[in-house]
Amino acid sequence: MSLLSKIPRPFHGDVVVRQEPCRICGTADGKRIGVVDYWDIRTSSVILCGHCGLAQLDPMLTHEETAKGCLAYYIEESLRVTQHEHERNLVRNYRRGIHFAHTLKQRGANPKDVLEIGPGSGYFLEGIKAVFPEIAITVMDVNKEILDFNAQQHGYHTIQATLEEHNASLDARFDLIIARDILEHVVDVAAVIKNLSAYCRKGGLFHFITPNGHEDVWKHYLTFTDLHKNSELLINHVNYFDGKGLFDFLGTQGFTPVEYYTYRFKTSLKGKGWKRAAELRAAVSKKLEADPFVNERIHDVQEMSFDKKKVLSAWYLKNPGGTLARWICAFHHGYLLTLDPFHNVGHEIHGIFKRN
């Protein structure tokens, strides 16, 4: 593949002493490849670790800063996205859950106890439950509103906790653990993965998706190297993963791969991760104020409620465990073209790992 010899393009930058050591490998220096403003809350460098390949904010956000920025982002997004769009996303996540569950079934897995961290709307789990009706579902999140929504809408068991905190009562409790689009957000990714490894039974499965870090951080890299300016980080991606580094770290935590690939390549074709183009840069920071969102605009956010029956009323979802639903969900959410994440090409990394 000739394209793969061109992309991704390596990062250049000065090697600097970090304010905090790399959270995965403890290395004390790294390449400075960006400077980001997290709202008006914090300015951090983006440092690429030369040892394990993880790019991270340095200094990292605190839990309080993350919570405040997340709330501000949630409010900003709620005011921007319509009810109709929200409902379409719920259906998509439900279909993704169905597709994922059928993949597990094909592999001979029959999970009984699932934990999802950062469950969002909970509709991905609903899709899993449609295929495995007996499955017991627990969701964990730091945010009470999310948990209340999951309890009220789906009746899931909820745990409010910081994901970095180890909860010994959960050790070896689950045979399926899910972390979709959450690992890039956590302050201490090594601690979180360590915990998940402890919560997973031997032989159990760990499923995650997370952005390909090389592509995800590219916009900040361009703003920094082309314009020498801080870029805006409203959505708190604080970790940018290298395909090999993530794989190796999971190995040290007792996980062996079942499926590991990147998917969705439109963004790669547009140049993310390799092309120097103005339109690929992250917006120059305006240090958007978080307080007005958190204190004032929160009153404009209407309590969101969804009629689940109506949301999931499509004809092909009537029998979600059946062949027709399986095909249609696979058609929408299956990926024919995938690559080894070691290439760091593609939009998103998908993993299913088995706990040894």
Ligand SMILES: [Zn+2]
């Ligand atoms: Zn490192």
